[in-house]
Amino acid sequence: xxxxxxxxxxxxxxxxxxxxxxxxxxxxxxxxxxxxxxxxxxxxxxxxxxxxxxxxxxxxxxxxxxxxxxxxxxxxxxxxxxxxxxxxxxxxxxxxxxxxxxxxxxxxxxxxxxxxxxxxxxxxxxxxxxxxxxxxxxxxxxxxxxxxxxxxxxxxxxxxxxxxxxxxx
Numbered sequence: 001x002x003x004x005x006x007x008x009x010x011x012x013x014x015x016x017x018x019x020x021x022x023x024x025x026x027x028x029x030x031x032x033x034x035x036x037x038x039x040x041x042x043x044x045x046x047x048x049x050x051x052x053x054x055x056x057x058x059x060x061x062x063x064x065x066x067x068x069x070x071x072x073x074x075x076x077x078x079x080x081x082x083x084x085x086x087x088x089x090x091x092x093x094x095x096x097x098x099x100x101x102x103x104x105x106x107x108x109x110x111x112x113x114x115x116x117x118x119x120x121x122x123x124x125x126x127x128x129x130x131x132x133x134x135x136x137x138x139x140x141x142x143x144x145x146x147x148x149x150x151x152x153x154x155x156x157x158x159x160x161x162x163x164x165x166x167x168x169x
Contacts, residue, residue: 024161031075031101032154033063038074038098040091043081045108048140057143062150071097076153077130082110083123095130101160103153104132107146109139 041049052059059065068074071094083091095104106112106126112135114124126132133156136149 028158032157035064035076036074037076041080045081045140052143052146077104079111080107
């Protein structure tokens with residue numbers, strides 16, 4: 001090569017071609033045990049939600065014990081109870097303020113399908129306004145069902161693809 005011939009430049013992401021799917025497995029494992037829930041609690045399912053965090057059921061062993069009371073610090077939105085049409089824009093705004101990746105659990109029959117409220121005020125399921133990853137049925141759901149739901153969500157998180165490196169890196 002002479003001094004005037006430019007050196008071919010490699011793409012910035014070419015250095016990371018050696019990464020395999022093991023990276024996704026590691027990041028999935030780390031994310032599934034570091035859930036930071038944001039409780040959007042509106043109705044009678046709140047008592048069951050509180051009992052899930054008690055020492056008898058202990059969601060800390062699943063990495064989901066510390067509830068965050070700001071959506072900007074959470075990655076799991078737990079909608080607990082009835083959501084009215086008046087609360088729907090607030091719930092949508094809370095969901096939009098959460099950072100990526102984010103997951104949503106509909107806790108109880110009212111959040112899942114509107115429950116036994118067949119009137120003009122109750123939203124017939126929160127999936128009308130935000131995407132839901134997991135539905136936990138029941139009126140109210142037992143703590144064992146909630147723990148089982150968190151474990152199913154953890155399995156879903158572990159199996160997802162977790163991109164760390166993008167085209168701009």
